[in-house]
Amino acid sequence: MSRRKIVFVRAMESESIQKVKEIAPDWEVISGKEQSDWENDIKEAEIIVGWRKGLDELCLTPDSKLRWLQSWSAGINYLPLEKLAEKNVNLTNASGVHAYPISETIFALMLSLTRKIHTYIRNQASKTWDEADIKLEIHHKTIGIIGIGAIGKETAKIAKAFNMTVLGVRNSNKPEEYVDEMYTTDELHSVLPRCDYVVVTLPLTADTHHLFSYEQFKQMKPSAFFINIGRGELANEKELIQALQDQQIAGAGLDVFSTEPLEENNPLWDMANVIITPHTAGLTEFYEKRVVEDIFLPNLTAYLDGDTPHVNLIDYAKGY
Template identity: 65%
Template sequence: MQKRKLIIVHDIDNRYHQKIMKLVPEWEVLIGKDSSVWKDHLNEAEVIVGWKKELTEHCLKEHTKLRWVQTWSAGVNSLPLKELESQKVIVTSANGVHAFPISETIFALMLGLTRKIHTYVRNQLSKTWHHSGLSLEMHEKTVGIIGVGAIGKETAKIAKAFGMKVVGVRHSGKDEDYVDEMYTPRALNAVLPSCDYVVVTLPLTSETHHLFGAEQFQEMKPSAFFINIGRGEIVDEPALVQALQTGEIAGAGLDVFETEPLDSDSPLWEMENVMITPHTSGSTEHYTKRVIEDIFIPNLQNYLKGENPAINKVDFTKGY
């Protein structure tokens, strides 16, 4: 009798391997970033952890044996969702893994722009001793969190430690701890004029694509800072560049871009009111532990009992 197969397309420590094997001792488990480990087994895979583009051709044929994909990322916009849905493959994401590291990056960017840390780093490189007009504080300001999921919730919690007012925008409009006022996306333009910081933590869907364009930047305060750690395509990048160049907004902290890596010709690189990180806000020493122990193993336990994995199950109609 052929063994059921589980493929993990990432390198993981042996201790996680052993925890998984205790749950599926009769399965064949293939683990590794190197495709040579599992490429000859794709047609037989029942469960895959992680995803690579080349898997689509082999795993989503008619009568596929694939039943469940656990992604390695919170975002699922890069997956072939229509094909997975048509083949009735369950998808669960790594949503929640990033709450701590990304919220830390959000505040690093907010603090950096507010207290001119980026300016002082430039000054240090040229051995320039200059005040550079430092005057702003974050305390008692208003932050608008656009997308109050796991990352947004942690960001709101930290904002309260700074004595900030927190305004949230989420699809459901449901109230949340540490958020003073909650709105639905329909009220986005009405919310923006009150915000000193606008933080985008949304997933990329057909509804959020270019949600921020010229109209939204015009609604923001000239003194406001824009932070995007969601997805680059949520923002009309030329409109953002123009808003920064004309002073419609004060500055931006950006971890994601419409095209990655960011083109060397992009004017964003040279702007003194912009801080750039290379889509690394979710990087953390605890990433694998959180994906495997907090999400995958509990989901696997449910799956082995004949139940659907419950943690972070993707709703195909919403795209996340």
């Protein structure tokens, strides 16, 4: 009788593989960066960790054994969700892994825009000594965090170290530690005019697609900064560019874009009040350890006991 299989479609540290084998000693565990490392096993895989383009043609066939997919990222909009739902595949994501690195990136962007660090770096390249009309402080300002998940909560916690007023937005207006006032998405128009910084940490769903358009940017203060580390299509990029050009907002820190890599002719590259990072906000030396130990192993234990994986289980109807 062939052994049940777990396939990691990525190269994993030996320590991670060993921890999986300790929980599932009777299973075959395959890991590899190249398709040749696992292509002969993928059709037999009951559990897959990670995803590759075109993988659905290999493992979502009528005779597929796939029962659980662990996404390596928090975002799942790139996955064949309809096919996965149709085959009743349990889907879990990596939400929560990114709280520390992304919250650090959020404040790196906010502080750089506030204290003109990005301008000084450009000036350093040309050996230009210029004060750049610096005057802003981040202390005691108001931050609006659109999406109070793990990232939003950690961002709110850090904001309190700067004595900021924290306004939170999420589907539920249930109170949250470190958030002074909580609002629902329908009340976004009441939040934006009060914010000095608007930070978007939402997942991309049908409801959040282009949540930010010119109308929302017009509701913000002309002195406010827009930070997006969620997904590029949460904002209408053309209208964001227009708002920046019209000085409807003071600037933006962007880690995500509608098209990635960002096209060379995109106006955002040349805007002095914009900081661009290449979708790296969540990268960290501890990424694999957190996905495996905090999410995958607890879920694997539950799965082997006959239960549904419970950590970060995706509701296909909601899209998150």
